[in-house]
Amino acid sequence: MRHPIHKEDSETDSAKATTALPHTSIAFEKRCLYCGELNNSINYTCNCKFEDWFKEYRILDIQPLVTPIYRREVIKSFRNYSFTHQQGIAQYKALPFREWYPEHLEPIGMTPLHYLKNLSSLYGARIYIKNEGNNPSGCFKDRETLLALLNTRRRGLRHAVIYSSGNAAASAAILAQKQDIQLITFVAGDTYPEKIEFIREHGSDVIVVGDENTNFETGFRLFARVNAENIFSRSKFDNWSVRNPYRVHGDKTTALEIVKQFSDNPLVCQVPDYIIVPTANGSCLAGIWKGFRELKQLNIISKLPKIVSVGIKGANPVFKAVRRKQTGRPERCDLSLLNTEDANIGSTILAEEGYDSIEAAKAVISSDGIAVEVNSEDIQNTLRDFLQQERQLAGEQAVLPEPASLISIAAIKKIKCIQPENTVVSIITGHGLKAKEMIDQLLSGYPDLQHLVADIIKKKQHDISLGSITKGRRRDVAADFDAVVNVFNELKR
Numbered sequence: 001m002r003h004p005i006h007k008e009d010s011e012t013d014s015a016k017a018t019t020a021l022p023h024t025s026i027a028f029e030k031r032c033l034y035c036g037e038l039n040n041s042i043n044y045t046c047n048c049k050f051e052d053w054f055k056e057y058r059i060l061d062i063q064p065l066v067t068p069i070y071r072r073e074v075i076k077s078f079r080n081y082s083f084t085h086q087q088g089i090a091q092y093k094a095l096p097f098r099e100w101y102p103e104h105l106e107p108i109g110m111t112p113l114h115y116l117k118n119l120s121s122l123y124g125a126r127i128y129i130k131n132e133g134n135n136p137s138g139c140f141k142d143r144e145t146l147l148a149l150l151n152t153r154r155r156g157l158r159h160a161v162i163y164s165s166g167n168a169a170a171s172a173a174i175l176a177q178k179q180d181i182q183l184i185t186f187v188a189g190d191t192y193p194e195k196i197e198f199i200r201e202h203g204s205d206v207i208v209v210g211d212e213n214t215n216f217e218t219g220f221r222l223f224a225r226v227n228a229e230n231i232f233s234r235s236k237f238d239n240w241s242v243r244n245p246y247r248v249h250g251d252k253t254t255a256l257e258i259v260k261q262f263s264d265n266p267l268v269c270q271v272p273d274y275i276i277v278p279t280a281n282g283s284c285l286a287g288i289w290k291g292f293r294e295l296k297q298l299n300i301i302s303k304l305p306k307i308v309s310v311g312i313k314g315a316n317p318v319f320k321a322v323r324r325k326q327t328g329r330p331e332r333c334d335l336s337l338l339n340t341e342d343a344n345i346g347s348t349i350l351a352e353e354g355y356d357s358i359e360a361a362k363a364v365i366s367s368d369g370i371a372v373e374v375n376s377e378d379i380q381n382t383l384r385d386f387l388q389q390e391r392q393l394a395g396e397q398a399v400l401p402e403p404a405s406l407i408s409i410a411a412i413k414k415i416k417c418i419q420p421e422n423t424v425v426s427i428i429t430g431h432g433l434k435a436k437e438m439i440d441q442l443l444s445g446y447p448d449l450q451h452l453v454a455d456i457i458k459k460k461q462h463d464i465s466l467g468s469i470t471k472g473r474r475r476d477v478a479a480d481f482d483a484v485v486n487v488f489n490e491l492k493r
């Protein structure tokens with residue numbers, strides 16, 4: 001069945017932006033990645049393909065219109081990019097709708113890059129980590145959420161939906177609550193009760209789709225259908241899920257920051273040889289690649305890094321797609337075949353499908369990078385190596401990667417072509433604060449490291465405080481289209 005595309009009131013995204021603030025002359029256009037047509041659908045759909053997956057994957061892309069003014073403004077904002085700026089990543093002018101940056105927001109991004117001196121000699125490469133655990137919610141997702149939020153504000157909306165059971169939902173819930181936006185998070189029935197509570201405690205209403213046998217993908221397919229049939233957009237809810245094309249523009253800023261941090265002289269920019277990104281949906285990786293490409297287009301950098309995707313063995317669709325050079329349609333993984341230990345340790349990064357994995361696979365292939373897989377033993381060894389070798393840094397700066405993030409360091413040993421003189425940046429996607437028990441378990445038999453971790457967590461807990469938040473409501477609903485729509489209608493304000 002052909003679903004009508006919901007049109008924006010204005011013809012182009014930039015129209016409203018430039019009308020409201022005449023001094024902004026930067027415009028962006030939204031196109032379908034598959035048919036190439038200009039697309040202004042507000043629920044991020046296109047009519048050009050009819051396979052079911054097309055309702056679920058990110059299919060739109062937003063590109064800046066590169067004019068001399070754009071060039072000048074973006075290069076200037078790159079040169080002036082400050083790691084103490086009050087607006088965080090929003091100071092970068094290559095972002096859509098940054099004029100809608102809200103007041104009194106804790107700045108996002110500007111995360112530290114650390115050189116791991118001791119681990120570098122052990123692993124045979126010049127290793128740096130980009131510590132995204134330093135974002136306000138302790139995770140890189142804040143960069144993505146902010147970009148979704150800017151577009152919601154630009155459209156004058158006060159409501160949003162998201163499908164996620166992890167860090168994306170927590171990040172979205174925190175930002176939405178602060179901006180007085182009603183967020184409804186959809187999760188699958190098999191989500192751990194603690195996670196559901198965690199999302200509610202951050203202020204989001206939660207709709208639990210199906211029973212304990214309903215998995216992530218089943219729930220997401222229903223959510224995607226509700227979106228495609230305009231149920232959310234008709235109720236003036238924005239869709240903040242991975243399908244939202246603004247999110248990856250937040251990840252672009254990670255590339256910009258790495259280049260800034262690598263370059264002593266802003267006029268002679270340096271780029272690392274490899275960027276290693278933990279991959280589930282693939283949006284972080286696709287966004288970082290977008291960022292590097294845009295910097296190259298502007299002649300800010302003269303070469304591109306090789307992009308490495310790393311995931312848990314058997315649970316990474318990007319790995320499968322890269323191996324098969326399949327970039328035209330999704331690859332899926334069968335999670336029932338996973339080793340139990342691998343499944344537990346990597347639970348936050350396992351993917352049967354990756355809803356931005358097609359673009360992520362293209363990024364890995366076109367950067368001449370590679371995709372690798374690691375298992376629970378690799379993660380456990382890396383955790384010990386990291387804490388033993390970099391004890392001082394970890395303790396002083398409260399650096400503790402969540403277990404799923406350690407895969408970007410574990411991957412280094414798997415990449416045979418890396419030489420000792422090569423520079424490698426491993427993206428640490430989130431802080432280990434939320435995985436205290438698992439980390440403790442992984443370090444059993446190493447009491448000194450367990451103490452170190454306990455100290456780091458104590459220090460970090462001081463930094464993250466939720467303040468006063470009204471707990472969100474919870475509704476359980478059958479995995480059925482009409483039932484899901486009814487409960488959404490009941491919860492919407």
Ligand SMILES: [Zn+2]
Nearest residue numbers: 032035046048
């Ligand atoms: Zn299309």
